Amino acid sequence: MSYQHVIKTRYSETAQDGIIHHSSFIVYLEIARIEYFKTIGCDINEIEKEGNISPVVDLSIRYLKPLKSLEEIAVKVVSKNVSRVRFQLEYEISRGSDIVATAISTHCFLNSNFQPIAIPEKFKLK
Amino acid sequence: MSYQHVIKTRYSETAQDGIIHHSSFIVYLEIARIEYFKTIGCDINEIEKEGNISPVVDLSIRYLKPLKSLEEIAVKVVSKNVSRVRFQLEYEISRGSDIVATAISTHCFLNSNFQPIAIPEKFKLK
Amino acid sequence: MSYQHVIKTRYSETAQDGIIHHSSFIVYLEIARIEYFKTIGCDINEIEKEGNISPVVDLSIRYLKPLKSLEEIAVKVVSKNVSRVRFQLEYEISRGSDIVATAISTHCFLNSNFQPIAIPEKFKLK
């Protein structure tokens, strides 16, 4: 499954070098990921109300082109591997036809004692 | 009572105009406020573990001079008025002998239903 | 003149108390302000390319209701006083029919030596 979310870069996300700070890309990935979760019936606020959290286990990102403020970007999220306790997502951030970054992240689900719990079945539908 | 906390401005807190973004000053105030709280025996993490929160009710800030990245600033916090359900703090952010911003904030304490609760006695010691 | 901009609150803008951090409201004001600027023919990126910046001189905000993550809010910006070297904006942040915050900010324009310059005529049209 895949999902695409459009975001406009913010002035406050730039730094003094005139481009969007690299840490903001990490937030863009999360915004798209949470919207993607919703499309498969997984509301992050609901998950947390039940006492579970879904932290990032690892994350890799390649920055291909600089982004400026007030640019419109599309973040594409693709579900990759899903095991019993982990799932992996791939991302492509693009501006028009330019790919500006690619990324991959791994996630798990933890209960309120920070113990791993099984990945919801919804994530296994491709 | 008053308290002073030293902070170094971060590269990521600048924006494309080359100066520290004005929203970061709000974070500086909070950092100093939380450290001040600790000196009067009020640990914000403990307060929240008990199910209460202490939100900002209002905040005013005057920006007097621009700050650059990697500058050392001192944030002075002074306790002002304390009523039954609100307390007020005044701040001065300085870089060396330069005052770069002044601010005032009002706070309350809420329980987990967002209902106001009495300000802890500790805040009434001046 | 007035302008309204819709924003969705982000997960990353919350803090451990479960609500949107008060510093993020300051960013919401800026996002709406920059979009408002555009509607009166003032592109912030263009202003800065010409070597000028438009910093916040002062800012007051009243927080009326807590915001949660992934809520849709509307930020209304109204132009108030404009003098030769300063202009003032008023804001109302609402969620549905609830006003969650009101704010007022004062701004100036500075050249690259941080000297005040005249407010562009565009800001004087009401």
Next chain:
Amino acid sequence: MSYQHVIKTRYSETAQDGIIHHSSFIVYLEIARIEYFKTIGCDINEIEKEGNISPVVDLSIRYLKPLKSLEEIAVKVVSKNVSRVRFQLEYEISRGSDIVATAISTHCFLNSNFQPIAIPEKFKLK
């Protein structure tokens, strides 16, 4: 060469799941990296004043343990490979004897036209 920098996590860096947001770790890496740069005679503000920037080319991070607000962490930076136009750094974020994250980042230097320039000799000293 290696360098270690101590940081205290901030309240505003947490999210509603009660732990430090994963994007803040990226900022911690940068803070330590910039301090490390200084120790080898490379002031990021000076580099940028000369019209060059040093963006992140890629970044990988493994999150091993959650961090809470107001915790003291140490970020260790180790210089790894340096080629003509790129250099790589490795990081370890620890809290006491616990390693909470490890990371690796690649960087380049670009001139004001976003063209790669040679890595300064200072980076080649190990």
